Each structure stands twice: as C-alpha cells, then as structure tokens.
Amino acid sequence: MDSALIPKGVKRCSIGQFILGIGLVGVVLLWGVFAMLLCWLKGLNQTNMNNAYGFAMWIWADLAVIALGGGAFFTGFLRYIIGKDELKNIINYAVLIGFICYSSALLILAIDVGQPLRGWFIFWHANVHSMLTEVAFCITCYFGVLCIEYVPLVLENRQIDKVPFFHNLSHNMHEIMAIFAATGTFLSFFHQGSLGGVPGVLFGRPFGFREGVFIWPWTFFLFIWSAAAAGPCFTILVTKITEAVTRKKLVKDNVIELLAKISGWMLLTYSIAKIADTWQWATATAPSKGFNLMDFYSNNPLYGIWVLILEIGICGVLPAIILVSNKGRKTAGALWAAVILASLGVCLNRWVMVLQVLAVPVLPFTNWNMYAPSWQEVATTILPVAYGVILIMFSYRYLPIFPQEQELNPVEPPAPQEQQAVSKPETPSDAQEAELKPAEA
Amino acid sequence: MQFGSGGYLPPAHSTFGGCGLPHCQIAEKQKTYDNGSKKLPDPSIRLNGVNWPAKIEDDGARSPIENRQFKGVLMEKGKAKKNKKFGMVIDLDKCTGCGSCMVACMAENNVSFREDETDKLLSVTWMRVYKLTNGKPFPDSEICYLPRPCMHCEADHGHSPCVSVCPATATDYDMNTGIVSQIYTRCFGCRYCMAACPYQVRVFNWYDPVWPDGMEKMLSPNVSVRMRGVVEKCSFCFHRYQLAKDKAYYEGRQDLEEDEYQTACTQACPASAITFGNLNDPDHAITQIVRPDHQLGGRSKNPRAFRLLERLGANPKVYYLSNREWVRHSGDNYRPDEVKL
Amino acid sequence: MLPFSFEWIWDMSHLVFHGGLWYALSIIGMGITFCILKAAYDTYKGKGSHHP
Structure with a gap:
C-alpha cells in the first residue's frame, strides 16, 4: 500500500x-x-513537586535527554569538522536521535513552567547572567540546526525527492552541512555547559556548587565532556536496539567500533576529570561550607555513597575501560553492557545534579526532602x-536513514519485470543511472 | 488614584506586582504630580529621555535601568548619597513563637491559602516560624522559635543567590534600598530561584489563589494578588515604603523617619522581638543593635548576633539575636571537628 | 534580547552573550537562505528536473 x-x-x-x-x-x-x-x-x-522540590523529574529528564542527544553534535563534529568519514554511515541516525531528544526537551520544558504562555519572556526579558537563559537560547537555536540537519533526510524520501526543488534543496543543504554542524557544535558546547552551570552556580546549595574558571563552574565543562562521551554511546545503543528489533544489521561494525573507541576515550578522560572534581569538592569546597562528604550521603532513605560509586565507578570507569579496549569493543555482550552503563551513568549524574541538590538539607534545622x-x-x-x-x-x-542497509541486507532478486528498477548498482555512477531510468522511461 | 486620611495611596500596580517597566513607573509618578499637587518635580533635569525630579535624592521604586539613570542624575548634581539598606534583626530570646508575624504578613500581603493546609510544603508563606530544639533530654531541653522572612541577600554587589539565576529578570536587587524584588507578572514559573535559595523563602503558587466568599473584599489594594504558576516571597512590605515615600514627597520632605516605614511583622510582634530599619543609617535602632561591618559583607559586630548560613556568603540582611550559644550555633552548618559546644 | 528592550545594557556581558547568539543565528539564517535561493535558482535552470 x-x-x-x-x-x-x-x-x-x-x-x-x-x-x-x-x-x-x-x-x-x-x-x-x-x-x-x-x-x-x-x-x-x-x-x-513542592516548595522544597521546585526542580524534579522533568528537569532531570531535560538534562538527561539533552546529554543523550549529545551524540548528534559530537558525531557531527567528528564527521564534518574532524573528518572521520566512516561516521557518515551513522550520522543520519545520530541526527534523528538528537532531533527527538531536543524536541522532547523543549516539550518537557513547556510543560514544566508554571506559566507556559509566558515562556517567551526568557528570550525577550533575557537575563544574560542566568545559566538558564543560555540554555534556553542555545537549545532553541540548536534545535533549529537539528531541524536543518533532519530536513534533507526527509527530502530524500522517494516521492519528495522527485520534486526538483526539494531535490536541489536537499543537495544544497548537504553541501554546506559542515557549516551547520560547526554552528551546532558551538551551540552545543554552550548549552551542555550551561546545563552543568545550572547546579554549579548555586552557591546556596553546597551539594551542587563548584568553583571554576572565570564565570564557569567546573560542572560547566564536565557536562560538555560527559555529553560528548555518553551521547555517542546512546546513539550506538539505539542503533543496536533498532538492529535487534528489525533483525537486520544496519551499520557496519567498523563504524560502530570507531564511534565506540572515541566515546570510550572521552568517557575515560571524563571519569578522571570527574574523580578529580569530586575530590576537590569533597575535601575543599563542601568543608568550607560546613559539610563533610558523608553529610550528603547519610541520614536519608535513598541517597547513600552507593550513588557516587555507581555513577563514577560502575557507570563511568567500567564502560570506559571496556570501550577503550579492542577486545571489549569487538565483543557484542561487552559492547552492549558498556553503552548501556554509559547511558545510565550520564542519566544518574543528571539526576544527582538536579534532585539530590535539592534533597540535601541546607538549613541546619531542616530535614532531607524526599520526592x-x-x-x-x-x-x-x-x-x-x-x-x-x-x-x-x-x-x-x-x-x-542507514546508508549501509542496502549493502548489508541485499534484497532477494525481485520478479523479472521489476528487476531492472530495483537491482543493486555497483558504483555511485551506476546508482545514478539506475535512479534515472524510470524518469527516462 | 486614591486619597484617604493617610494621604496618597498608589495603585496596586507598583514595582511589586506591576509590570516593572520604566514607562509604567514613570507614568505613575507623573500621574501623581498631575494630581493637583503643588510639589511638582523640577523638570530641568532631563537625562536619557526621562524627566527626573531634581529634589528626590533616593527612591526605591525603579527598575535596574532607571537606577543607573538616576545615579547618573545624582552624580551630575553632586548630590550622591549613600543608598539605603533595609534590614531586620529578630531577637530570638524574645520571640514566643505566637505566629502573629505570620498572620500579619498574610493579611498585609494578600497571601492566599487553601482549605487544606496540612502539607506545609505546598503552602504560600512569606514569613515562616521554625521551631528549634537543643536536642537534649528533659530537664535540659530548650526550644527556640525562629521567624524566617526573605533574607534579602546582598552577596557581591547584589549578586543574591536568586537574582542572578532568574532567566527573565523577574527578580531584582534594588541597590537603593537593598530589597530583593519579585515581579509577578514577569515570572513564568521556572522555579530556578527556588532551587537557588538556601533559605527556602521562595514559594510557588501551585494552585489558583481563591478566597472564601466575601473575603476578597478585605484584600489590600496596595499589593497585587499573585496568579497560579508564579513564584512569590517576602518583599519587606515594599508597598509600605512606597506609601511612606509618597506621603513624604507630598508633604515636601526628602527623607523618611525611622518609624514611617516598618514591616507588618515588625509592628505585629507583641514581644517587640523584631526591629526593622536602614542598616546604613547610624541613627536607626537596627544599626545600633547589629553594628554591621560593611567591609565584611555586613557581618555583625554584636557577639549576640548571627545570620543564617553565613558561611555560604549570601550576606543576608536579616540578623538574629540570642544569648544562647546553641541557638547561635543552629544558624549554620559545622563539621564535627569545628563544633565547640 | 534586542537593544530596544529595556533590560538591554551596553556592557560586556550583553555584548558577549548576544554577540554569540546573533552570530550563530546569522550563520543559520544565511545558510538556510542560501540553500533555498540556490535550490530555486537550480530548479529554474532545470537542474534536478530529470530526477525520478
């Protein structure tokens, strides 16, 4: 049909x-x-939510999907700016996942504010000193970039592509995609960082507050880093799930392994940086406000020190070690485990940096706020x-979406009358000729 | 525009609750002047397209941009004067925990309530009284009641925890009065300020404000009623400051007497535990009690005085007094190795 | 957001923030405008019309 x-x-x-x-x-x-x-x-x-818990599940979801959608900007950065050409075979899917993540974030934000009809105030009455302002501007702009990156895919639909204008538009957009990708990377650096700045600048909340450089707390850089590390892992994870559901191989192993390797090194360096940051915070920043590390992880029914171990150790260092090792990347089970753990880790980090920040009592005569x-x-x-x-x-x-699907899953020879139209071309020029034949006919 | 026995009453459309736009405030001022008053402003000073009354030295009802413009006027006339810095000191040894301050605050500021107020974390409360205990068993147990309004933090150059994070400039630190404002009609309810405030003074309107039949007629016309979905907080009864300033201006005076601007909670306290005034005026009782060290962010030189969470560096302008060490110790967080009790 | 909104101040914070914003928006805007105009021109010239 x-x-x-x-x-x-x-x-x-x-x-x-x-x-x-x-x-x-x-x-x-x-x-x-x-x-x-x-x-x-x-x-x-x-x-x-309540007056003690003004930020809750939705803000976590926002931060989490934006981190997971980081695969789009980082893969785009690797593909168009660094020149990792193999990644052209997964960039479409990375863009689609990013598009979904960012549109979801905007939708959740629209539900989350108390006066949704005043949402435009954040742009019009912008307070440039607020991290949330930077987040709003950059997310919106980057969503525009993702639309620009996704539109050519839509235009490549068989029927839409028949319209000359759309065909030309798609072609032209592909031609200058590197410019859009560079702009997207610029915007992503800032909004991923600003999301990290959201808890990092809260000097009234010792659990979230971090020192930093100039106006940026360390969380600013850690959020960029973690999104660049875990985003591609999520892209790989969704690709693997899609392959499992469709029972087809859609992307070649060398592409997945390249992305996994880069992601692994990002994750390893991120984990080292995160450990250093946690050490500095636990031994200097928090004590200066009157808190010991264990004050943040005791006297409550949920948040124990296991959170920290799970986030940094099991969901940070462990998947990083798997992904940087050649054997780990080539073993299907290990790769699955690594990308799942890395994705969970970044989600847990965002949960902690939103919900635990508010759960920790700051006034000495108040208790933990559970939600x-x-x-x-x-x-x-x-x-x-x-x-x-x-x-x-x-x-x-x-x-x-998957340029390698046809090659990896050759369709059985069709009926003789259709054979000419759908036969797999040998070279790009052949492909073009094959595409042209119906029009010529 | 209303005139009563107390003189000119400005409409509810003020900095607190008004749109906050300069044109609104200027329009309101000009309406006042146009109302037959002989105290017309001197139109000789014109800066940035605005006629500024030459005789006014200090007026808190301005937006940030107006503040800067106004400072320019003062500098130009060589009349620059130290800004006001309103603050509060609460003697916890006098506080009986009666809750009069909370009731007075709610009535004065049109604070809404619900039929079921059992969940205090959903309540709208500008002034909240906490009960502190020393944690010791009888007969050594002691309690202390701690009223907590907005701290109107000053931090560095007005870099209050909440002000710098608001993405829509819906809250502002007024350098002329030291009061942290909240513009309800510009707040879009992101609640970032609530997350930023360590004192939990900011509350969200989770429900529509509804008053029992007939009670809405008792609402104050000087304070805007807040709508569902916005954040609100203690304003140090800023509308009272506006009223007092307007009255003084009408009577041809420049400055306010100490008792002309007092918050509702201060006046309602039966034990006189609350003292309110200008921390920059050495004649005011609060300054004499607190003896703030402005070089150290307003830290008190009075050994009885302390501020909540002083170590965070928010420099609140609400001080507490107590002779009891455990009470003073309860105001901040200390590591076990720091505890001297 | 714009110089005529009253929160606007000609200081370094605003210049850096809005400079970055408008720079990014300009690139996106000019890029997409270029693509659309070139596609219209190409279509006018008959390019892609032989495409199935």
Whole structure:
C-alpha cells in the first residue's frame, strides 16, 4: 500500500504490522498527552513537586535527554569538522536521535513552567547572567540546526525527492552541512555547559556548587565532556536496539567500533576529570561550607555513597575501560553492557545534579526532602519516549536513514519485470543511472 | 488614584506586582504630580529621555535601568548619597513563637491559602516560624522559635543567590534600598530561584489563589494578588515604603523617619522581638543593635548576633539575636571537628 | 534580547552573550537562505528536473 514511499532496495514489514506497532506506542503517547493536558489546564499541582522540590523529574529528564542527544553534535563534529568519514554511515541516525531528544526537551520544558504562555519572556526579558537563559537560547537555536540537519533526510524520501526543488534543496543543504554542524557544535558546547552551570552556580546549595574558571563552574565543562562521551554511546545503543528489533544489521561494525573507541576515550578522560572534581569538592569546597562528604550521603532513605560509586565507578570507569579496549569493543555482550552503563551513568549524574541538590538539607534545622513523581509526571516523561519511537518508526520506514542497509541486507532478486528498477548498482555512477531510468522511461 | 486620611495611596500596580517597566513607573509618578499637587518635580533635569525630579535624592521604586539613570542624575548634581539598606534583626530570646508575624504578613500581603493546609510544603508563606530544639533530654531541653522572612541577600554587589539565576529578570536587587524584588507578572514559573535559595523563602503558587466568599473584599489594594504558576516571597512590605515615600514627597520632605516605614511583622510582634530599619543609617535602632561591618559583607559586630548560613556568603540582611550559644550555633552548618559546644 | 528592550545594557556581558547568539543565528539564517535561493535558482535552470 505504501511501497511507493519506502526507499528502494530495502525490505520493510507489512503496512498492517506497521500500523499495529504505531497503534501500540500511540496508546502510550495518548496517555502522556492526557497527563500533559492535565498539567496545562489544572497547573503544576498535578505533580508531586513542592516548595522544597521546585526542580524534579522533568528537569532531570531535560538534562538527561539533552546529554543523550549529545551524540548528534559530537558525531557531527567528528564527521564534518574532524573528518572521520566512516561516521557518515551513522550520522543520519545520530541526527534523528538528537532531533527527538531536543524536541522532547523543549516539550518537557513547556510543560514544566508554571506559566507556559509566558515562556517567551526568557528570550525577550533575557537575563544574560542566568545559566538558564543560555540554555534556553542555545537549545532553541540548536534545535533549529537539528531541524536543518533532519530536513534533507526527509527530502530524500522517494516521492519528495522527485520534486526538483526539494531535490536541489536537499543537495544544497548537504553541501554546506559542515557549516551547520560547526554552528551546532558551538551551540552545543554552550548549552551542555550551561546545563552543568545550572547546579554549579548555586552557591546556596553546597551539594551542587563548584568553583571554576572565570564565570564557569567546573560542572560547566564536565557536562560538555560527559555529553560528548555518553551521547555517542546512546546513539550506538539505539542503533543496536533498532538492529535487534528489525533483525537486520544496519551499520557496519567498523563504524560502530570507531564511534565506540572515541566515546570510550572521552568517557575515560571524563571519569578522571570527574574523580578529580569530586575530590576537590569533597575535601575543599563542601568543608568550607560546613559539610563533610558523608553529610550528603547519610541520614536519608535513598541517597547513600552507593550513588557516587555507581555513577563514577560502575557507570563511568567500567564502560570506559571496556570501550577503550579492542577486545571489549569487538565483543557484542561487552559492547552492549558498556553503552548501556554509559547511558545510565550520564542519566544518574543528571539526576544527582538536579534532585539530590535539592534533597540535601541546607538549613541546619531542616530535614532531607524526599520526592517521588506523580503519575502525571511519569506519563509526561514517557510521552517523549513514545513520540521518539514513533518518529524512528516512520523515519526508518520511509527515509534512507542507514546508508549501509542496502549493502548489508541485499534484497532477494525481485520478479523479472521489476528487476531492472530495483537491482543493486555497483558504483555511485551506476546508482545514478539506475535512479534515472524510470524518469527516462 | 486614591486619597484617604493617610494621604496618597498608589495603585496596586507598583514595582511589586506591576509590570516593572520604566514607562509604567514613570507614568505613575507623573500621574501623581498631575494630581493637583503643588510639589511638582523640577523638570530641568532631563537625562536619557526621562524627566527626573531634581529634589528626590533616593527612591526605591525603579527598575535596574532607571537606577543607573538616576545615579547618573545624582552624580551630575553632586548630590550622591549613600543608598539605603533595609534590614531586620529578630531577637530570638524574645520571640514566643505566637505566629502573629505570620498572620500579619498574610493579611498585609494578600497571601492566599487553601482549605487544606496540612502539607506545609505546598503552602504560600512569606514569613515562616521554625521551631528549634537543643536536642537534649528533659530537664535540659530548650526550644527556640525562629521567624524566617526573605533574607534579602546582598552577596557581591547584589549578586543574591536568586537574582542572578532568574532567566527573565523577574527578580531584582534594588541597590537603593537593598530589597530583593519579585515581579509577578514577569515570572513564568521556572522555579530556578527556588532551587537557588538556601533559605527556602521562595514559594510557588501551585494552585489558583481563591478566597472564601466575601473575603476578597478585605484584600489590600496596595499589593497585587499573585496568579497560579508564579513564584512569590517576602518583599519587606515594599508597598509600605512606597506609601511612606509618597506621603513624604507630598508633604515636601526628602527623607523618611525611622518609624514611617516598618514591616507588618515588625509592628505585629507583641514581644517587640523584631526591629526593622536602614542598616546604613547610624541613627536607626537596627544599626545600633547589629553594628554591621560593611567591609565584611555586613557581618555583625554584636557577639549576640548571627545570620543564617553565613558561611555560604549570601550576606543576608536579616540578623538574629540570642544569648544562647546553641541557638547561635543552629544558624549554620559545622563539621564535627569545628563544633565547640 | 534586542537593544530596544529595556533590560538591554551596553556592557560586556550583553555584548558577549548576544554577540554569540546573533552570530550563530546569522550563520543559520544565511545558510538556510542560501540553500533555498540556490535550490530555486537550480530548479529554474532545470537542474534536478530529470530526477525520478
């Protein structure tokens, strides 16, 4: 039914199966939309946030998806600026994942503010000294860049590509993509860093506060670093999940291994920097405010020292060691474990830097603030996941996301009358000729 | 525009609750002058497109840009004068924990409430009274009540924990009065300021403000009612300062007497535990009690005095007094090796 | 955000922040405008019209 929209030379499931899948995820999406409408119409009393917990699950989700979406800017940086050409085979998917992550972050932010209709004040009445202002500007601009990077993919759909203007537009956008990628990298450095600055500048919150350089606390740099390290891991993870679901190999091992290797070194250096930062904070910064390290990890039902060990050791150093070793990267199970741990680690780091910052009592006569999200918060956080799955399903089905898919999964010889149109070309010039034949006919 | 026995009452549309835009404030001032008053401002000074009254030396009702412009006027006329720095000192040995300050604050500032106020973390409370204990068993147990308004932190050059983080400039440190303002109509409810404030003085309007039937008629016309989805906090009853300034101006005076501007909680305290005034005026009682060392961020020279969380460096302008060491010790965090009790 | 909004101050903070912002926006804006105009020109010249 929709075969005219499916890229040539690849096989997709039946339309019925596809609609069923969309329907199942759509139910989850609708649940999230319902919760979102409740929050908008009835206000933030639908959440379990309170005056002690002004930032909670949504801000964590924002920080986490932006870190996980960091694969887009860092892969783009490696591909277009550093010149790692092999990564062209995964950059499309990295861009798509980044697009989903950043659009999700913007959606969650729109739900999270008390007066969503005044959201534009952050731009119009901008306080340039606020880290959140920098975050808002850079995320919005970078989302624009991601749209620009995603649009050519959409334009490459078989039917859209037939329109000469769209074909030319897609071609031209590809031509100058390095400029957009460089701009995206510039913006990403700042908003990833500013997100780190959000807790880092809170000198009233000794758990989050860090010293730094000039106006930037150390968390500014650590957030950039961790996003650049864990973002590509998440790209690999989603690629692997997609391969498992579609039961196809979509990206060649050398591409995955290259990205994993770079990611591993980033993660290893990040872990060393994070350990140094934690040491400085635990032995100098926090004591100067009257706190010992264990004050932050005791006398409460949840946050023990295990959080720190899990975040830095198990989800930082361990996956880094796996990814930097050749054997680790080539062993499927180890690679899976490493990318899962790295993704979890960055999410845990963001959780700690948002929720534990507020949980720790600062006034000596107050207690720990504990928090559990309401179902509306959970549903609105799952909403972007469902939206992301749907967008991936559509993009995978109708757009040439994986350039190596055709080569890795040759389609069985078609019926004789179709053979000429769908036969796999040998060289790029042959491919162009093959593409041109129907038009000539 | 209202005139009562107390003189000119400005409308609720003020810096606190008004849009905060200079044109609004200037328009309000000009309306006042146009109202038949003989004390018309001297229009001879014109700077940055604004007519500034030449005789006014200090007026807190200005936005940041106006502050800078106004300073320029003062410098030009050679009349630069030390800014005011309003603060508060609370004698905890006098406080009985009666809660009058909380009630007075709520009534004065149109603070909303709900039928079910059992969850205090959802309550809107500008002034909150904490109960402290020394943790010792009977007969050595002692308690202390600690009223906590907004600390109006000064940190470095007004770099209060909350002011610098607000992304929409909805909160500001007024260099002329030392008061941290909140512009409700510009706040869009991101709550970053709440996360930044270590004193938990900032509260969010989780619900629509609803008053029982008829009670809305008792609301003060001088203070804007806040809407759902914005942050609010203690303003040191800034509208009272505006009223007092307007009255003084109407009567041809430049400066306020100490008792002309007092907060509602100060006046309501039956034990006279709260003293409010200008920390930069040596004649004010607060300055004589606190004896602030401005070289050290306002740290008190009075051995009975302390500030909450002094080590964080926020330099709050609310001081506490107590003869009891454990009470003074309760104001900050100390590592075990620092404890001398 | 713009020099005529009253929060705007001609100081280093504003110049650095908004300088960076407008620099990035300009590149994005000019880049996308260039792509659209060139695509329109190319289409006018018949480029890509033979494409299936």
